[in-house]
Amino acid sequence: MTPHSEGPRWLIRTKGSRGLSSKAAGIHDRVSFRAIVAAPAIRVLIVVLLYHYLSYSLFTSEFSVFLADRFMWNGHAFCPKELSYILGADGVINFGVQLFLLEVGQQCLH
Known part of the structure; x- marks a missing residue:
């Protein structure tokens, strides 16, 4: 997967990395615009x-x-x-x- 296919970094949330970098953890959740505006x-x-x-x-x-x-x-x-x-x-x-x-x-x- 290329870096551009992940989307903007501020829309990606890392789960359970526990000291690992986000690339090493490899677990990403995309946050939708609707979820951001819901706050x-x-x-x-x-x-x-x-x-x-x-x-x-x-x-x-x-x-x-x-x-x-x-x-x-x-x-x-x-x-x-x-x-x-x-x-x-x-x-x-x-x-x-x-x-x-x-x-x-x-x-x-x-």
């Missing part, structure tokens, strides 16, 4: 994630309209172009901060 905590997390995606997409699309109506910069309306610069800078800054925190966290743990 109430997972359902709550999926709903929260969907609300987050919806709210962020509404924020990014409607915020540019709000800014264009409310704010002026040197006689020029604050348009989606300027908002895209701000959101892009925000993404780059968040990426840098997360990389820094990962490095600091790894050094603290070792």
Whole structure:
């Protein structure tokens, strides 16, 4: 059996390995998507994630309209172009901060 025919590793559960690796034990149960979603905590997390995606997409699309109506910069309306610069800078800054925190966290743990 090839490694790809087993499916994703997070969907495979090992039974009774008792110190053996999963390949040495050779006993795998496939966990269905329905079984994963049956857990109430997972359902709550999926709903929260969907609300987050919806709210962020509404924020990014409607915020540019709000800014264009409310704010002026040197006689020029604050348009989606300027908002895209701000959101892009925000993404780059968040990426840098997360990389820094990962490095600091790894050094603290070792």
